Amino acid sequence: MNIMNHLPALIIAIPLLGAFLTPLISKINDRLRNIFVILIAGLTCLLVFLLANQVFTEGIQTYVFGANTKETLNAISSGTPLVRILFEVDGLSAFMAIIGCLLPLVAVIYSWAFMKDHTGLDKYYTLILLMTAGMLGMMLTGDMFNFFVFLEITSISSAALIAFYTDKGKAVAAGFKYIVISSIGALFVLLAVALFYGQYDALNIAVIANSMQYSFLDKVALVLLIAALGMKSGLVPMHMWLPDAYGRATASVTLALIPTTLASLYGVLRVSFTLYGNNLITGNPLKQIGQIEIHLNILLAIFLVSLALITIVVGVLMALKQTDLKRMIAYAAIAEIGYMLLAIGAALSVLKTEVGNMALKGGMFHIMNDALDVGLLFLVAGAIYYATKETSLNKLGGLARNMKYTTVFFLIGLLAVSGIPPMNGFASKLLIYESVYQVNPILSIVAILCSILMLAVFVKVFHSIFLGPKQSSFEKVKEAPKSMLIGMAIIAGIIIFFGLFPQVIVNNIVTPAVDALSNPGTYINAILTGGV
């Protein structure tokens, strides 16, 4: 058996197996359990990188569970309905999976010291690995029903992790809110899947996309999917669960939660660009208003850009108002999601043009950068809480004297998330500003102004927490433990690397994802032409 032929299955199977073995190993020794979980997360990461390399060099990879892939694809191409779970990994899936495996790995390394005083860690690590398997499944699957199943796995494990501090009412309340919005969102996704199945007798994304008639029911399904996945992505005004969840979960969980939110954003992209990809611009416009032809891409672009602008402005302003560090970073994360959607929305409006391509590159690159930048800030917030048991900006101060490395990591995260050169956030925001400016200068101006406000927000935080005289209450505060510093250092290192060599990242990781978005036909043909 050649392992390389089974990478998509192994990427899900290994964290799943690890999740169920963790409680058993936990019975033997806590240290052994921690090592085991880090190894499982590391192995998953390695497999994702191998798969991504395959995708970037050889093209789309397909995998059929419980059957011969080639035979199954041949059967589909001859018109036989597909009754098997099929994974289809293109540049977009591989790109998202890289984020989806990296952050949980850092989270489990960070957790070693951060969670050591807590009980119930067997459940904690089990849930983190389950969540990883779920979100990677969402990113790799080529089947709509399977997407729903993985969405549910991710949601349930995430909700349990958010409510991990069961002795704190607010954490439990945040977990409850998360499961409510997740269940309702998932319910609408399931309804949309049922609509597709009822019409096309298919659940496979490529098969549905190929058969898509853009009928009344297809329109309803589009609305349900975009609204449900948009809510799970944290789009304003459906974002309110996000500060609760991010703010109340432990820092390590918040880091692992970021890619789950992005997995929903991936869902929005997959639905808009692949599932409805052939209907975005067609020969017959949806409506003609004077000389202007309204196509689906314009409708979606108007919707996404409007929500993106509101998301950026509300996110930044609410961040400015916060006095709790974690809630403040959570609102900043919401604003960053707005930047991604602004670029994606702008790209939709000028689809298949050079500007549209650049906007997509900016948006996709920013997805990765945001996960890293916001993730690092949450880890720093966790380190501060670990050292001081405090997250209020009104009580903290002068910590740069006690926590030198943490201060440097925060500074890196601050500069990156605010888009200050030469950090990674600048490179992606530069792409977004330039391309969006060519679509409409006002959009770009608003985005830049909000980025300046974002810098102001983080300068406030930096001053409140790290600068100023030593506080007597934090006299004995010590630097965060090594495993937490290692976790922060890994992300800070990647941020600096991405910032110094953005062209390498864009050429090798971002461009394949953008190509996958721009050419839905490639995704569809990989299934319908028998994998040839």
Next chain:
Amino acid sequence: MIQWDSFLKTFDTGSGLWNPLVWATVIVIALLIVYIIRSFGKKEYKEGTEQTKPFLSGNPEGDKEKMHVKGSNLYWGFMESMKWGFDQLTKIHTGNVSDYILWFVVIMGILFIFIVGVF
């Protein structure tokens, strides 16, 4: 396979260029200049003596800990002038999960009107 020379390439943004390595070099040079200027400073400076005490028009210096500007005091003027906006934003964020779902329904309704109804 990633080529080594690709690491030195200038970042092409479609309509512009950006070379972070040049920027990083400029930062290093600027830091060096700052360090050189700093080395011209007075050598007789002694920490913990009268030299380091601030002069506040002859008034005694307050408790350092209390003089730290706290988080909610920063940008107070901006927040105060935008109070009407912040109040509205705060009012929307009720923390009630029923309201969260209400917003979801509102957005879905708008989408229904435009995608299913009008177009």
